[in-house]
Amino acid sequence: MADGRGQMRHRVGLRLWLSAGWLTLLCLAALLAPWISPKDPLAQDLFLGRLPPFWMEGAEPGYWLGTDSLGRDVLSRILHGARVAMTVALVAGTVTCLIGAALGLLAGVLHGWVDIVISRLIDIWMAFPPVLFSILLIAVIGPGLGAIILAIVVIDWTRFARVVRAEAMAQAAMDYVASAQVAGRGRLGTMLVEILPNVLPMIVVLLTLEMGIAVIVEAILSFVNLSISTDDPTWGGMIAEGRTSVHQAWWVLVFPLITLFLTVLSFSQLGEGLKDRFDPVLR
């Protein structure tokens, strides 16, 4: 009995620490990219094209993960790509969360016409196919970091609004809300003091999921060349380039892919781990 619980806690802890560790590492890489990158991520050298990673025959010292067909260092490009990926994840995720959760909370607690307007807006919004919608948006406002973030916010706020609304409604029907209202709490107080803390664990899980989704969306847009306009390396762009030479140099495709995969996985596991650890009802 005690052993089982001990293992359970341990596993939960491990998940949280592994994902948080990977994301911290990425954030550091993004912040320190110009100083820790072994090479210039943009420097081309056609004599050093398609060098394999360090453990294979024909590798050059200093090019740990090999080079792409233009002779650019893969590791340096991944580190620099983390800058765009992490910026998009944190900024787009947070802004989406704030807007979506606020609207969802209002709709869930206030009922009436506020709820009707917001709910119908969500329904209409969700009828648009998201990828096409984002490509259209970028086409209209032009590529760039701000445009990607805006596209994600504009498309994904419904994710939060929908779930938070439903949860807020469920909480608002609980007896403790009625008790608080008898005790003289107004609508705003009810919303912020009574209901918000109980919806918060769910918002945190959604937020981390959304950050993972933001990373994927950024990669998709880079993949179809609609991301940022400069030559700055992005993971999606690297995957797109690596795809064309996968038979000659698989590492150009595989390393950014693994990084992307681990990042998205870490974001979702971070949310689950945080919920298990801090939700007072589950604890």
Place this chain on the structure above:
Amino acid sequence: MRNLSARVRGAPGRLLRDVSLSVAAGEVRGLVGESGAGKSMIGKAVLGILPRAVEVLSGEILLDGTDLLRLAPDDRRRRIGASCALIPQDPLTALNPSRRIGPQITDRLVDILGWSRTKAQSRARDLLAEVQITDPDRVLRQYPHELSGGMRQRVLIASAFAAEPKLIVADEPTTALDVTVQKEVLRLIAGMQARHGTALLFVTHDLGVVSKVCQSLTVLYGGLVVEDTAVRDFFPAPAHPYARALLAATPKYTDPGSSLVPVPRQVLDGIQAQVDAADRGWRHG
């Protein structure tokens, strides 16, 4: 409360049909009736927490001579917060799971009555001690999920008496509890009520409970008051046929062989006629 009528918005029938009842200071009034008779609805109306879909058609709710229904929403909220309280049915959902017990008791004292945090804190400690919680300081710092159902109900009772309210509505406070805990909680509520001299509206469907705690009694059927009397007159000789049938339907533990007695058909028909008569007057008026 005088001639209170209410209905679901847009629905043809009424939920409450000209209900009048009063609770004097220091009095415990039982409010009994079947499911759907409108007992809880009355409690909610008094406390200003009627569901949105329910509208009050007519009547007044007087608290010390002020009609609560005529006050602006904000004034009503403060007025009710200062002088009314609720002991809810289900202690498991009646405390906010993500806040500590302390602030949940003291919030009202600080926000509505303008007390200082420290004063409210010591008041909460005294109250918890009064409901026989052994370590009040620890409980104040705990979260609801750390307490048992009986403990939470004690906390809720303490919380209801925190602001020395004039009126407390207890909405089936023992229904969700274990039978062994029920008795204790009843005694606790009755004791607190007597000490603090509060008016208590006790909503229940258990006549046995009424006979133990209440001084007067209102019987509801279909949102209509069918009997309004003192408890000591009611049990020997209920006036209304429905009340008589209800009393006869109470299972008797002294005679385990007896089967349950349903309320007879003609009594229900009679009462339905009474409900219809009340509605006829309402439609034409």
